[in-house]
Amino acid sequence: MIMNNSQVKFLDSPTEGYLLVENFLSTQECQILLDKISEYRKQFSVPKIHRYTKPIPLSYSVIDGLVVQSHFPQLQSLYQKVNTFINQYTNYPLFTLDSIQAGCNVNITEKGGSYRWHYDRNAVTALLFLNEVEGGEIEFYPNYRITLQSGKFSQIQSWIDQIQQYPLIRSWFGQKVVVEPKPGLLLVMCGDKCLHSVRQVTGSSDRINIVMTYDIPHASYAVEKPLNSYLYTSETVSASDPNYSSSHDPLKKF
Numbered sequence: 034m035i036m037n038n039s040q041v042k043f044l045d046s047p048t049e050g051y052l053l054v055e056n057f058l059s060t061q062e063c064q065i066l067l068d069k070i071s072e073y074r075k076q077f078s079v080p081k082i083h084r085y086t087k088p089i090p091l092s093y094s095v096i097d098g099l100v101v102q103s104h105f106p107q108l109q110s111l112y113q114k115v116n117t118f119i120n121q122y123t124n125y126p127l128f129t130l131d132s133i134q135a136g137c138n139v140n141i142t143e144k145g146g147s148y149r150w151h152y153d154r155n156a157v158t159a160l161l162f163l164n165e166v167e168g169g170e171i172e173f174y175p176n177y178r179i180t181l182q183s184g185k186f187s188q189i190q191s192w193i194d195q196i197q198q199y200p201l202i203r204s205w206f207g208q209k210v211v212v213e214p215k216p217g218l219l220l221v222m223c224g225d226k227c228l229h230s231v232r233q234v235t236g237s238s239d240r241i242n243i244v245m246t247y248d249i250p251h252a253s254y255a256v257e258k259p260l261n262s263y264l265y266t267s268e269t270v271s272a273s274d275p276n277y278s279s280s281h282d283p284l285k286k287f
């Protein structure tokens with residue numbers, strides 16, 4: 034296993050924000066998982082999600098955590114193994130999410146697909162890439178977000194996040210990192226602080242990766258239900274961004 038940034042002591046310290054680990058799984062181990070995923074896709078349909086966000090749409094397919102739990106026992110143990118691994122690099126212990134659906138997913142991004150700019154609801158997200166593709170690079174800005182202590186899911190937070198997303202603001206104030214998927218590469222980031230998106234997949238093979246999410250014990254999220262429908266189902270959803278809920282707007286206290 035090669036640690037690119039072996040200097041990292043604490044992934045969640047203000048100076049770090051992410052960790053990149055090559056060969057977390059071997060190419061053969063990745064191939065076994067890819068074969069299982071492909072077998073599953075032959076038998077069952079996987080929801081396709083298309084949300085017309087600008088400038089990068091959310092356009093991908095996802096095997097959510099409920100399906101992972103019932104059909105992919107090997108991913109359940111991987112989710113635990115990565116948990117133990119990342120806890121070596123955090124200031125406080127992290128845990129798998131209470132929400133099974135959002136905990137451990139398989140993202141499948143076909144040719145033309147992409148993943149919009151966003152922050153995650155949870156503190157730390159690990160992305161394990163299973164294959165190499167054309168396009169589909171993840172671009173992120175470690176510890177970039179200005180977070181309101183009073184409400185991570187509030188309307189004011191949404192405004193701050195929108196302003197910080199402008200390309201000019203990103204290039205002035207952010208440290209851009211671009212990672213190309215390759216088999217066995219593990220990217221761990223403070224997902225609720227790192228602005229991130231996935232560029233369009235341009236080649237014909239699907240981009241397939243495992244998304245594993247962690248947080249403090251029993252973390253709960255104001256936006257849980259609408260965000261799950263938005264991310265994991267093809268249902269029509271409200272036009273407003275489900276990452277934010279106006280009922281948790283600190284301004285509403287006044």
Ligand SMILES: O=C(O)CCC(=O)C(=O)O
Binds near residue numbers: 148160
């Ligand atoms: O698929 C990826 O590489 C990123 C996915 C992501 O950011 C997420 O699921 O929150």
Ligand SMILES: [Fe+2]
Binds near residue numbers: 158224229
């Ligand atoms: Fe994310």
